[in-house]
Amino acid sequence: MLTIKDLHVAVAGKEIIKGLDLEIRPGEVHAIMGLNGAGKSTLANTIAGRDDYEVTNGTIEFEGKDLLELEPHERVGEGLFLGFQYPVEIPGVSNLNFLRTALNSVRRYRGLEDMSAAEFMKLVKVKAAALQMDPEMLKRFVNVGFSGGEKKRNEMVQMAVLNPKLAVLDETDSGLDIDALKTVAEGINAQRRDDTAILLITHYQRLLSYVQPDVVHVMIDGRIVKSGGKELALELEEKGYADVA
Amino acid sequence: MDDQLITGYEGQVAALRGTVPGTDDLRAQALKDFADKGFPTARTEDWRYSDVRGLRQQVFGLAAPAATVPDLPETLGDVAARFVFVNGRYAEELSDLGDLWQAVQIRPLANHFMSNADRVAELVRGDDGVALLNTALLRDGIVLSIPAGVEIDDPIEILHVMTGADAAAAHVRHVIELGEGAVANIVERFVGDDTAYWTNAMLQARIAESAKLTHIRLQEEGAAAIHTAKAFVNVDAEGRYVAASLSTGGRVARFEAHVRLLGEEADAVIDGVALAATGQSHDMRTHVSHKVPAATSSQVFRTIADSRGKTSFAGKVTVDKDAQKTDAVQSFKALVFDKTAEANAKPELEIFADDVKCGHGATVGELDAKAIFYLTSRGIDPATARQMLVAAFTAAALERVPFDAVRDAMAARIDAWMAARADKSV
Numbered sequence: 128m129l130t131i132k133d134l135h136v137a138v139a140g141k142e143i144i145k146g147l148d149l150e151i152r153p154g155e156v157h158a159i160m161g162l163n164g165a166g167k168s169t170l171a172n173t174i175a176g177r178d179d180y181e182v183t184n185g186t187i188e189f190e191g192k193d194l195l196e197l198e199p200h201e202r203v204g205e206g207l208f209l210g211f212q213y214p215v216e217i218p219g220v221s222n223l224n225f226l227r228t229a230l231n232s233v234r235r236y237r238g239l240e241d242m243s244a245a246e247f248m249k250l251v252k253v254k255a256a257a258l259q260m261d262p263e264m265l266k267r268f269v270n271v272g273f274s275g276g277e278k279k280r281n282e283m284v285q286m287a288v289l290n291p292k293l294a295v296l297d298e299t300d301s302g303l304d305i306d307a308l309k310t311v312a313e314g315i316n317a318q319r320r321d322d323t324a325i326l327l328i329t330h331y332q333r334l335l336s337y338v339q340p341d342v343v344h345v346m347i348d349g350r351i352v353k354s355g356g357k358e359l360a361l362e363l364e365e366k367g368y369a370d371v372a
Numbered sequence: 373m374d375d376q377l378i379t380g381y382e383g384q385v386a387a388l389r390g391t392v393p394g395t396d397d398l399r400a401q402a403l404k405d406f407a408d409k410g411f412p413t414a415r416t417e418d419w420r421y422s423d424v425r426g427l428r429q430q431v432f433g434l435a436a437p438a439a440t441v442p443d444l445p446e447t448l449g450d451v452a453a454r455f456v457f458v459n460g461r462y463a464e465e466l467s468d469l470g471d472l473w474q475a476v477q478i479r480p481l482a483n484h485f486m487s488n489a490d491r492v493a494e495l496v497r498g499d500d501g502v503a504l505l506n507t508a509l510l511r512d513g514i515v516l517s518i519p520a521g522v523e524i525d526d527p528i529e530i531l532h533v534m535t536g537a538d539a540a541a542a543h544v545r546h547v548i549e550l551g552e553g554a555v556a557n558i559v560e561r562f563v564g565d566d567t568a569y570w571t572n573a574m575l576q577a578r579i580a581e582s583a584k585l586t587h588i589r590l591q592e593e594g595a596a597a598i599h600t601a602k603a604f605v606n607v608d609a610e611g612r613y614v615a616a617s618l619s620t621g622g623r624v625a626r627f628e629a630h631v632r633l634l635g636e637e638a639d640a641v642i643d644g645v646a647l648a649a650t651g652q653s654h655d656m657r658t659h660v661s662h663k664v665p666a667a668t669s670s671q672v673f674r675t676i677a678d679s680r681g682k683t684s685f686a687g688k689v690t691v692d693k694d695a696q697k698t699d700a701v702q703s704f705k706a707l708v709f710d711k712t713a714e715a716n717a718k719p720e721l722e723i724f725a726d727d728v729k730c731g732h733g734a735t736v737g738e739l740d741a742k743a744i745f746y747l748t749s750r751g752i753d754p755a756t757a758r759q760m761l762v763a764a765f766t767a768a769a770l771e772r773v774p775f776d777a778v779r780d781a782m783a784a785r786i787d788a789w790m791a792a793r794a795d796k797s798v
Binding site: 175176177178198199200203204209211214215217218219220224225228229230232233236268285289 | 740742743745746747748749750751752753754756757760761763764765767768
């Protein structure tokens with residue numbers, strides 16, 4: 128589904144990712160773990176297409192397409208989703224308007240008709256309820272006045288509504304209390320199917336107790352230095368990055 | 373000032389003699405003052421952001437009646453009445469008075485002073501060349517007197533249309549009077565073709581005790597037009613003036629609101645949005661004068677300037693010595709789309725009372741790149757993302773428009789303005 132080869136990425140002229148390879152197949156959940164500054168978020172943002180992230184070398188293919196040739200919104204149309212580490216507040220734009228515009232944009236990209244207002248409301252209510260989001264929050268401006276946990280929950284509602292093939296979740300577990308973590312994990316697990324894949328980017332092992340990864344990668348200084356099964360996450364937790372890598 | 377200009381406008385004043393009975397002396401005096409003052413220049417402080425060089429370069433003739441009846445835009449939702457002015461002349465056959473005449477005294481300006489000769493003194497003369505010329509050359513306008521206690525719920529639309537009026541001007545003057553407790557809602561609209569005309573409009577309103585006037589403006593003049601407009605509003609105790617304007621048209625456009633709060637607990641709301649496309653200039657100026665204690669005013673202005681576009685806002689609030697417990701707030705925010713776009717802000721507070729609450733804020737910025745990425749990362753294309761952010765940005769200045777159909781029409785024009793520039797990359 129996702130194939131990254133020899134990826135090099137520079138931000139403001141400084142190389143952050145220094146030759147990264149990654150292969151994710153349908154049905155798989157991968158976790159990339161690493162310390163701050165290892166380049167995890169840069170990887171996530173590069174996959175999503177943030178324009179100040181310059182790919183200096185390498186390729187990213189998504190379902191056989193050259194992802195780097197596509198604009199960020201086109202990547203979403205192809206089935207990609209980025210869960211933000213720091214979701215952005217957008218005053219004046221309601222969550223509902225945002226979600227509906229997003230969903231219909233994706234549908235149009237795929238040559239589908241817009242979803243009717245009634246159908247959309249039904250869908251959103253179901254998804255919000257599954258993630259235990261207060262329906263009132265759907266009427267509020269996007270992420271404005273939301274707590275850290277509420278913002279992450281909102282990311283999961285967006286993911287559920289857009290139903291991506293590949294979700295890249297950047298530190299979705301950070302800033303969550305244990306109850307919110309469980310809810311978010313349920314949201315992720317609900318998205319886990321034979322035809323979808325998930326890339327979790329995280330600092331800590333704790334999310335991985337609720338979302339069992341198939342493959343764990345250790346990222347240090349812009350490269351994946353080690354890959355293994357889910358037991359690698361536990362090993363990292365015990366011994367620290369220096370020893371494992 | 374250039375003799376040719378003065379001679380030209382003298383000829384126009386002479387031609388208008390007798391058209392509005394009772395105003396000949398007023399015209400002559402206004403013309404004399406105009407000749408002394410001339411048009412504003414780049415050195416005139418209040419006009420430094422409005423480039424009205426065009427007014428000094430030629431005499432704008434009096435717009436002739438239209439050769440053909442233009443297509444009129446639809447009203448914005450239900451209206452109580454519609455008054456249409458074509459090239460500055462009242463077009464009775466295009467207007468629709470509805471049932472308004474049953475409750476409201478309606479007169480063309482020309483008849484207003486026939487039976488009320490002394491009321492000529494109530495006409496605002498103005499104190500700069502542009503306003504003085506309006507006074508010297510006023511010929512048409514609508515005079516609406518809403519009797520005490522009468523409430524006209526639906527908007528009363530005043531539509532100004534300019535057509536085939538190259539190098540010609542319309543100097544309209546409307547007079548709105550609300551008796552005690554009366555309610556009226558005026559929607560002024562300005563449209564025109566691509567000729568290089570000049571709209572010079574003035575509206576004066578008197579809002580008696582506990583009366584309420586809503587004054588919405590949609591300025592969508594043709595692309596080559598100069599638009600100068602002023603509103604002079606007096607508000608008595610517990611009266612309310614609620615204004616909102618959207619300015620998208622013209623090459624050089626300017627709107628001034630001069631509001632005097634003359635009675636306790638009088639309230640003024642003045643909001644506005646201006647969108648300057650490439651080469652356009654929009655200047656919005658307000659002066660709210662708190663003359664008495666416990667009056668309130670609140671202003672929200674949002675402007676956007678595209679490449680080589682210019683928006684300006686000057687908001688002046690004066691609080692007299694006796695105007696204790698004044699509450700006056702002002703918020704101005706401007707977006708500029710690139711480095712060639714210009715936004716000017718000039719808040720000006722003159723406060724002579726000590727127990728007042730006056731606040732103002734002014735910011736100039738660009739569209740939030742992080743927000744655009746967030747929206748596009750959910751599948752929304754960049755043009756739509758920018759449109760959503762602009763709609764959100766301007767919404768604060770439209771939310772006090774009390775009619776959904778009018779507010780929606782204003783928002784739709786903002787969307788259309790963004791859609792027209794959708795292929796641009798910022």
